[in-house]
Amino acid sequence: MAGRRDILNEAQSEAEQKPEEGVSDVEEIESSTDSSSEEEGWVDDREQLTQRMPPELLERVDTVKDRLGMTRNGTINLLVEQGLDNWE
Numbered sequence: 001m002a003g004r005r006d007i008l009n010e011a012q013s014e015a016e017q018k019p020e021e022g023v024s025d026v027e028e029i030e031s032s033t034d035s036s037s038e039e040e041g042w043v044d045d046r047e048q049l050t051q052r053m054p055p056e057l058l059e060r061v062d063t064v065k066d067r068l069g070m071t072r073n074g075t076i077n078l079l080v081e082q083g084l085d086n087w088e
Helices: 002-016 025-032 055-068 072-087
Strands: none
Touching: 055 072
């Protein structure tokens, strides 16, 4: 259960760090890969990946995202974690 709790905490912290209105996804990704975090004394040990999915599936993800008030990334992480937990 610790994994699910970590994902929820991560999603909450991401929601608090949402970019200003009008900032594109590309700008958000570029700013999130900024090395200044390493200079501040912490290292982000997560890996970034690019995921392709059918538009219908993405719409379902966005519906859950809106219901939970989370970022798309946090929602996808949560759904993957829940899916893996139920798979085993």
